[in-house]
Structures are given as structure tokens and as C-alpha cells.
Amino acid sequence: MPCRSWWRNCAIESDWEMLVIDRLEDAISPLAPEVVRIRKLISAFEVCHHKAERWAYNLLEAISTGNTNKGLGTRKPGTRHPAEEFWANVCSVLSAWCAGDPGAMLALVAPGLPASELLTCLGKRSTLKVWQVQRVIEKIRSFVDWPGRSRDAASPYTWLLYSEQSFQGLNSSRCPPRYRSEESLWLATVCTMIHDTRDGVPLALSLGLAIDMLWPCHWDFRRNLQIVLGAIGGNLKPDKPFTACGRNISLLPARDRLLRLADKLRFYYTDATPSAAVEGTLLAMLGPKTKVKIWLAASLEKTLRLQLDPPPEMQEASSLAAPAWLEAFRCPPLPRTAISSPRKASPRMVG
Numbered sequence: 001m002p003c004r005s006w007w008r009n010c011a012i013e014s015d016w017e018m019l020v021i022d023r024l025e026d027a028i029s030p031l032a033p034e035v036v037r038i039r040k041l042i043s044a045f046e047v048c049h050h051k052a053e054r055w056a057y058n059l060l061e062a063i064s065t066g067n068t069n070k071g072l073g074t075r076k077p078g079t080r081h082p083a084e085e086f087w088a089n090v091c092s093v094l095s096a097w098c099a100g101d102p103g104a105m106l107a108l109v110a111p112g113l114p115a116s117e118l119l120t121c122l123g124k125r126s127t128l129k130v131w132q133v134q135r136v137i138e139k140i141r142s143f144v145d146w147p148g149r150s151r152d153a154a155s156p157y158t159w160l161l162y163s164e165q166s167f168q169g170l171n172s173s174r175c176p177p178r179y180r181s182e183e184s185l186w187l188a189t190v191c192t193m194i195h196d197t198r199d200g201v202p203l204a205l206s207l208g209l210a211i212d213m214l215w216p217c218h219w220d221f222r223r224n225l226q227i228v229l230g231a232i233g234g235n236l237k238p239d240k241p242f243t244a245c246g247r248n249i250s251l252l253p254a255r256d257r258l259l260r261l262a263d264k265l266r267f268y269y270t271d272a273t274p275s276a277a278v279e280g281t282l283l284a285m286l287g288p289k290t291k292v293k294i295w296l297a298a299s300l301e302k303t304l305r306l307q308l309d310p311p312p313e314m315q316e317a318s319s320l321a322a323p324a325w326l327e328a329f330r331c332p333p334l335p336r337t338a339i340s341s342p343r344k345a346s347p348r349m350v351g
Contacts, residue, residue, distance in 0.1 A: 006043050006299065010306035012313045017302055024295040034067040035292055041068065042300050047307045048245050050083060050219045053254050056261060056304070063296045064286045087144050087216045090225065091137050093118055098130045098137070113222055121230040131185045132232045135160060135211050136225075143216040160208035161190045161326075173325045190326060194231050197241045198248060198319055204327075205242055207231050209320045213244035219252065246310045246318030258304055265301035269294040 003014040004022060011018065025031070031039070041062065045055055062068035080088075093115045096103075122129060135157075142157040158178040179186040190208030197203060210228050218224060220243045227238045241248050249255070264282040268289070286293060310318065 006039060007303075007306075009043050009046065010303050010314065011311055012317075013311070015311070021295065021298045021302060024291070024298060028291050028295060032292075035296070038062045038066075038068060038296055039299060041070070042296070042303055045300075045303060046245070047252060047254070047258055047304065048215075048219055048243070048249065049217050050221070052219070053257065056258065056300075059300055060282070060285055063293055063300070066292070083216070084144050087140050089115075090118065091141050091144070094133050094137050097122065097125070098133055100125065113226075118226075118229065121226065121235065122233040128185055128188055129232050131182060132189055132207070132211070133229075135189070136214065136228060136232075139211055139214050140216050159212050160186065161206055161323075162209060162212040173323065192231060193236065193322070194227065194242065195237045199250060203319065204322055205320055206322050206326060209322075210242055210244075213242075213247075213320060215244065218244065219254075242320075244318070244320065246307065246314055247320055249308060249310065249318075252308070255308055259308060262301045262304040262308075265297050265304070269297045269301070 001014045001019075003011045003018055006025075007014070007018060014022070028035075038059070042059060045059065046052065049055065058068070058070050062070070097119055122133070138157045158176050160176070160179075175183045175186050186208075189211070190206050192207035193204040194207060194210060195202070196205040207228070210224075210231065214224055214228055215221065223240055224242055224244065227240070227242050230238060241251070243249075243251055252258075261282075268283060268286055286297065306314070
């Protein structure tokens with residue numbers, strides 16, 4: 001049975017526990033607006049976010065108080081998180097490289113990732129490399145000052161291979177209209193395969209999909225960025241696997257802590273006898289049980305477990321496996337060592 005929309009950040013089909021939690025919702029409906037707001041924040045929660053643990057405890061506070069003023073778009077205008085400054089610096093450095101003047105940006109240093117290190121892996125500029133780096137810039141820039149920037153027509157990002165249907169394992173088999181005039185560059189990008197692994201099993205990853213899934217808000221964004229830039233520069237055998245959303249989620253540093261939080265939440269909304277540590281921390285934070293708190297706590301606990309141990313259909317969706325048409329396709333090579341004019345793609349190149 002397809003799950004309710006609340007669950008779409010962690011499942012496609014309902015399991016018996018979700019159905020039980022749904023019945024808890026039915027018993028307290030109609031929901032008050034502030035309760036709906038909290039449940040929507042749980043539906044937007046992602047364990048792969050670089051601030052996931054902080055958001056988890058923000059949600060606990062919201063469940064406890066019955067309301068929250070936190071969420072996307074609530075930050076004061078003109079303020080930025082330090083991570084956003086890093087993203088903006090990366091865009092500046094890469095833009096200077098594309099323009100042939102990286103020296104002007106070498107003074108920009110982000111902790112643990114100086115500009116010189118960022119650019120070394122790219123090697124010499126070429127038409128293809130510049131085009132690919134421009135897509136990386138657009139992807140990152142679309143997240144600076146998000147969500148406001150997402151509505152800014154001056155900072156677009158057009159998916160290379162991912163499509164909305166990819167949530168069910170499908171990927172676009174045709175060049176997006178925006179890239180039709182540079183179709184050979186698009187095709188060379190999506191056909192470039194990174195020799196990656198998923199949960200320790202070898203699995204080829206399209207460079208196009210890697211750029212699409214290069215979420216700046218991801219906990220391992222810096223390493224993912226280096227993998228993508230390295231692949232653009234010709235290194236298709238990275239030392240570490242690419243992590244994105246549910247992909248390689250076992251590598252999440254906060255995994256064990258979030259699982260322990262899920263255990264504590266289960267103590268709260270069930271009749272199980274909690275340990276003294278749980279009794280003195282989480283239960284004190286959430287306060288006396290109510291039907292609304294039980295439903296919200298159960299929803300957060302189940303969301304955490306499903307994201308940390310995704311069901312098969314979500315594992316398939318997050319695997320980023322190359323679509324069948326791309327696996328069977330043989331892309332013509334493009335020169336990577338010198339700036340040149342894009343070639344026109346033959347109609348037979350896309351299917």
C-alpha cells in the first residue's frame with residue numbers, strides 16, 4: 001500500500017508499523033495547524049543533512065512545547081551559516097578557474113580544503129571540463145541562501161540525468177532542452193563512469209548523476225565535491241565512495257547516535273520500561289505523554305529508522321545505478337586537454 005505523504009522522505013510503501021502510526025493520526029484528527037507544522041518538519045528531516053542531529057533535537061523541543069518557530073526560511077534576512085560561506089567561496093574559486101584566472105582566488109581558504117587543492121585535481125582546462133565545472137557551480141549556487149535562491153531565475157540548475165521520476169528508479173534518457181545546443185558535452189558527462197562502491201559492492205556512478213546529487217547541505221559534501229572534481233579531471237577511481245542521501249548511509253558519522261535517539265523515542269511512546277538514562281533525559285525533555293506527542297514521537301522515531309536502514313525500494317532509488325539505456329550506450333570520446341568548440345551530437349546518441 002502506498003504510504004501517506006508524510007512518509008515520502010523515508011518510504012514509498014507502508015509497513016505495518018507505519019499503518020499503526022497512521023491510525024494514531026486518525027484518532028487525533030483534525031490536526032491543529034501547529035501540529036501539522038511540526039509533522040511537516042519531520043517529513044522534511046534528513047539524516048544526511050550536515051545539521052541532522054541539531055534538527056532532531058529541535059524537533060524534540062517542538063514536540064515537547066507543541067509549537068516551533070524553526071524551519072526553512074525562518075533565518076533572519078542577510079545572515080548566512082558558515083557552511084554557506086564555504087559554498088560561496090567554492091563557487092568563486094571554480095568560476096575563476098573557468099574564466100582562466102584561478103590565481104585571483106587562491107587566497108580563499110576554507111578549513112581543510114584550500115583553493116589550490118580544490119583546483120589541482122582538475123588539471124588543464126578544456127571545453128568539456130569547463131562545461132562540467134559550470135554545472136557544478138550552478139548546483140552549489142542554487143543552495144546558497146536557499147530557499148530564497150531557489151526562486152531566483154539568475155541561479156538556475158537543470159538536472160543532467162536525474163528526473164522527478166527518479167524517486168522510483170527512473171532516469172532521463174534524453175538530453176534536457178536546456179543542454180540541446182551542447183548535447184555532445186551533456187552526453188560525454190553522463191557517460192563518464194566513476195568506479196564507485198555502494199555498501200562495499202562495486203557500482204558504476206555516472207558523473208552526471210554525481211553532479212545532480214552533489215547536495216551542499218550533505219554531511220560529506222567536501223569529499224563528494226572532491227570526487228566530482230577529480231572525475232572531471234580524469235580520476236575515475238576515488239579512494240572513498242560517493243555518499244548522497246540514502247546512498248552509503250552506513251558511513252554517516254552520526255548514525256549510532258541517531259539510532260540511540262530512535263531507541264529512546266520508542267521507550268517514550270510505548271509501554272516499555274526505559275533505562276535510568278532515558279528516564280532522566282529524553283522523557284524529561286518531552287514531558288507528560290499526550291496523544292499528539294505520542295503520534296509525533298512515533299513518527300520521528302520511524303522516520304529515523306527508515307532513513308538509517310532504508311527499505312528495499314528506497315535503497316534502489318538511492319543507489320544511483322546507471323539506467324539501462326546508459327549502460328548499453330557507448331559514448332564517443334571528447335578531447336579533454338584543450339579548449340575547443342563543442343561538437344554537435346548525432347541524433348542516434350540519445351534514446
